[in-house]
Amino acid sequence: MKRQKRNQSERAFYKGYLAATQNKAMESCPHENGDLHQAWVNGWREGREDYWSGFGGSTTAQKLETFSTVSSEVQHPDGWSTA
Numbered sequence: 001m002k003r004q005k006r007n008q009s010e011r012a013f014y015k016g017y018l019a020a021t022q023n024k025a026m027e028s029c030p031h032e033n034g035d036l037h038q039a040w041v042n043g044w045r046e047g048r049e050d051y052w053s054g055f056g057g058s059t060t061a062q063k064l065e066t067f068s069t070v071s072s073e074v075q076h077p078d079g080w081s082t083a
Helices: 008-021 035-053 058-065
Strands: none
Touching: 008 058, 035 058
């Protein structure tokens, strides 16, 4: 079974958040310009805020799960879904 394509903007946000929680600099963004760069930076800023607020590993893990880029719900053109 083929996997659905992931939303690149959500993935960039997730990766930016993850980088910030690992104490990486904003300059480590892999995207130079555009929407993906902005999504990554937005994720980095939110992750940095959480890092400075003292959120621990379990809180960060829960938040990262909400940002998960893989959706279990499949949308069909007819409007019905599998969830």
